[in-house]
Amino acid sequence: MCGISCVLSLSPSQLVLDKNIHKNLRKRGPNYSENITKTASSPYYQCLFSAHVLHMRGCLTPQPAQDSNGNVLMWNGEVFSGLTVRLDENDTDVLCYHFSAYNSPTDILSVLANIRGPWAFIYYQQTGPYLWFGRDFFGRRSLLWHYDTEKKTFTLTSVAACLAAHSQWQEVPAVGVYRIDLRAFAESGSLTFEVYPWIHAGESLSSVSHKSKWEAIPNNTSAVMNISGLSLTSPVCPMNMSIPLLSKDVEHSKISQASVEELEVLLESGRRKIVVNSLINVLSEAVRRRVQCLPFDTQIPSPPKSNEAAIAILFSGGIDSMVLAALADRHIPSDKPIDLLNVAFKLPEPKIQESAKKGRKQKAKSADSQTDVADSLEYSPFNVPDRITGRAGLQELIVLNPERRWNFVEINVTQKELHEMRQKHICHLVHPLDTVLDDSIGCAVWFAARGIGLIAEGNGKRGFTSSAKVVLTGIGADEQLAGYSRHRVRFKTSGHEGLVQELAMELDRISTRNLGRDDRIIGDHGKEARFPYLDEDVVCFLNSLPVAEKADLSLSRGVGEKLILRLVAKQLGLGASALLPKRAMQFGSRIAKMENSHEKASDKCTRLLTT
Numbered sequence: 001m002c003g004i005s006c007v008l009s010l011s012p013s014q015l016v017l018d019k020n021i022h023k024n025l026r027k028r029g030p031n032y033s034e035n036i037t038k039t040a041s042s043p044y045y046q047c048l049f050s051a052h053v054l055h056m057r058g059c060l061t062p063q064p065a066q067d068s069n070g071n072v073l074m075w076n077g078e079v080f081s082g083l084t085v086r087l088d089e090n091d092t093d094v095l096c097y098h099f100s101a102y103n104s105p106t107d108i109l110s111v112l113a114n115i116r117g118p119w120a121f122i123y124y125q126q127t128g129p130y131l132w133f134g135r136d137f138f139g140r141r142s143l144l145w146h147y148d149t150e151k152k153t154f155t156l157t158s159v160a161a162c163l164a165a166h167s168q169w170q171e172v173p174a175v176g177v178y179r180i181d182l183r184a185f186a187e188s189g190s191l192t193f194e195v196y197p198w199i200h201a202g203e204s205l206s207s208v209s210h211k212s213k214w215e216a217i218p219n220n221t222s223a224v225m226n227i228s229g230l231s232l233t234s235p236v237c238p239m240n241m242s243i244p245l246l247s248k249d250v251e252h253s254k255i256s257q258a259s260v261e262e263l264e265v266l267l268e269s270g271r272r273k274i275v276v277n278s279l280i281n282v283l284s285e286a287v288r289r290r291v292q293c294l295p296f297d298t299q300i301p302s303p304p305k306s307n308e309a310a311i312a313i314l315f316s317g318g319i320d321s322m323v324l325a326a327l328a329d330r331h332i333p334s335d336k337p338i339d340l341l342n343v344a345f346k347l348p349e350p351k352i353q354e355s356a357k358k359g360r361k362q363k364a365k366s367a368d369s370q371t372d373v374a375d376s377l378e379y380s381p382f383n384v385p386d387r388i389t390g391r392a393g394l395q396e397l398i399v400l401n402p403e404r405r406w407n408f409v410e411i412n413v414t415q416k417e418l419h420e421m422r423q424k425h426i427c428h429l430v431h432p433l434d435t436v437l438d439d440s441i442g443c444a445v446w447f448a449a450r451g452i453g454l455i456a457e458g459n460g461k462r463g464f465t466s467s468a469k470v471v472l473t474g475i476g477a478d479e480q481l482a483g484y485s486r487h488r489v490r491f492k493t494s495g496h497e498g499l500v501q502e503l504a505m506e507l508d509r510i511s512t513r514n515l516g517r518d519d520r521i522i523g524d525h526g527k528e529a530r531f532p533y534l535d536e537d538v539v540c541f542l543n544s545l546p547v548a549e550k551a552d553l554s555l556s557r558g559v560g561e562k563l564i565l566r567l568v569a570k571q572l573g574l575g576a577s578a579l580l581p582k583r584a585m586q587f588g589s590r591i592a593k594m595e596n597s598h599e600k601a602s603d604k605c606t607r608l609l610t611t
């Protein structure tokens, strides 16, 4: 993970990067910072490249990376496969080499299209000269842009700062790779992006469905698709839009209510078992790649302190995070701990000082907990639904692997701290997104990923700070497997056809909804977010399945949505967590309760504005 930024200007005044932006970039990449400037005289332009590196693997590679021909690469990504990067190599250098050795647009695009893993990059190509930039197919790494018409200054950056009125940052749409012809810009004074869009294999350029998205460019700039028809081939196959012919499956009659036994009944079907095992294989491999590419792999002289975890998981105890934990367990040696980050926002104190017992009962009930764990707990204002399911999930993981130290990190956040951190840091990271939902999730993920909380020790608890540099998150499971309540609504009104269209649309917009934001939020701690459910092979596998195999919304809540993942959980030996209904993070962590409960999730959030 790195913070990268580039300022391109036709004005001769000295290039500066806003101080706050520089500070935010630095937090993403605390291990190495460097600026490089490139200028040309006739026609005149100048370019500042500012890179901030978080050291993840191989030897630390300084960025901006330069080759002997004067090309400059800034790479904020991970190559998990698709391009050979040996264990002792660093992916930045390997890419830099590829880009300079094979430098035609076709070559550059084909290298990028082959990469499996998240990325955002900026590349200055001396021959041309050109400025290339873009984000991976899903948009798993953030990149923002802004064009100042008056100063004729164009800026790209991983993270910005929310500076009152004039900050007009936008996320670079993850629809392809962009190229600026610097000479043409300098001569004409008008900024044009050439867009090389992502398309599915076999699809024609003219059918690029997200045309409206790639036209979402800064004011006073324009975009053209190259007439030569160059594009990037999508790393995933298109979604299987077929819908079941039979409206009712026989097996439904057997399913009355949510229970683990019912899942067993469903698993008896041979076809289902094959599909479930295939998903386990592909998801397990996705997790393996994400937990094994770590900084210490090659640092023989300094292995990590064995009592510190290298991997943390954003952990609510819900099915998405439980499956990730169970699979991570397969690939991380048992003597290494895993940090489970569980965030809770303080519940309002009960109004009357009723007996603690009564308060406790009510809490347990409102949390619709399926376990009786809550009953064994003292009342605490931090016993929010995700805390309760998190503890229950922890017990299941302990049963799964009693040898491992599972650090269940209780992260308690008070209103005071929330307000302080939102104003100081979080609002800048969420920007340019701005809704109530962005605020809730942004804040919840920021505190969770920071990893400062308490863990159990003996009969008490002690302060704990997670040192894991990699944070796994379950994002993508609900979007692909119909986990949200809106999926049920859609299914009720327009059946499988409507549902499958909804799923396709949600996968398409996941970068603008979530990924850029989550990357900026988690990156702020000098940690790297990794998204196993958005691994290319996982998405490709899920896309190939007809919708009815992923979810069956004619079954009850807690079974039907994300059905295939519940069966995976069952097969992996998990218990009651396999049947928890979806609870969105803003409710599970109770952050939504802390603020004005009358707002809608899609409203603009006034708390995010800086004063």
Ligand SMILES: *[C@@H]1O[C@H](CO)[C@@H](O)[C@H](O)[C@H]1NC(C)=O
Binding pocket: 015, 016, 017, 018, 019, 022, 033, 034, 035, 050
């Ligand atoms: C890079 O440039 C920024 C702003 O222009 C400056 O604040 C910062 O100190 C520079 N960093 C380095 C490593 O030179």
Ligand SMILES: *[C@@H]1O[C@H](CO)[C@@H](O)[C@H](O)[C@H]1NC(C)=O
Binding pocket: 030, 031, 055, 526
């Ligand atoms: C990178 O920076 C972080 C934060 O300052 C520090 O904890 C870590 O040890 C550094 N890593 C290396 C390999 O220098």
Ligand SMILES: *[C@@H]1O[C@H](CO)[C@@H](O)[C@H](O)[C@H]1NC(C)=O
Binding pocket: 058, 059, 060, 061, 062, 088, 089, 090, 093, 094
């Ligand atoms: C990065 O990897 C390249 C290729 O393996 C290697 O030559 C180079 O020394 C590495 N960079 C650093 C700073 O170690």
Ligand SMILES: *[C@@H]1O[C@H](CO)[C@@H](O)[C@H](O)[C@H]1NC(C)=O
Binding pocket: 168, 169, 170, 218, 219
């Ligand atoms: C673009 O221009 C319109 C009209 O002047 C303005 O409302 C909008 O905020 C601008 N958008 C950006 C991102 O600058």
Ligand SMILES: *[C@@H]1O[C@H](CO)[C@@H](O)[C@H](O)[C@H]1NC(C)=O
Binding pocket: 149, 219, 220
């Ligand atoms: C820039 O765009 C805005 C809004 O789209 C428009 O009002 C303005 O005239 C444009 N300025 C220039 C110099 O083209």
Ligand SMILES: *[C@@H]1O[C@H](CO)[C@@H](O)[C@H](O)[C@H]1NC(C)=O
Binding pocket: 105, 194, 224, 226, 227, 228
């Ligand atoms: C399209 O790309 C080719 C190859 O890079 C280039 O020669 C040509 O000028 C581009 N066309 C446009 C309209 O930019």
Ligand SMILES: *[C@@H]1O[C@H](CO)[C@@H](O)[C@H](O)[C@H]1NC(C)=O
Binding pocket: 344, 380, 382, 383, 384, 387, 410, 412, 454
């Ligand atoms: C944090 O919350 C838990 C309940 O989930 C509670 O047991 C613990 O005492 C709280 N710690 C602090 C410091 O508030």
Ligand SMILES: *[C@@H]1O[C@H](CO)[C@@H](O)[C@H](O)[C@H]1NC(C)=O
Binding pocket: 240, 241, 242, 544, 545, 546
């Ligand atoms: C979609 O699923 C159906 C039913 O399993 C299968 O027959 C068909 O080949 C799939 N189509 C694609 C494009 O994968």
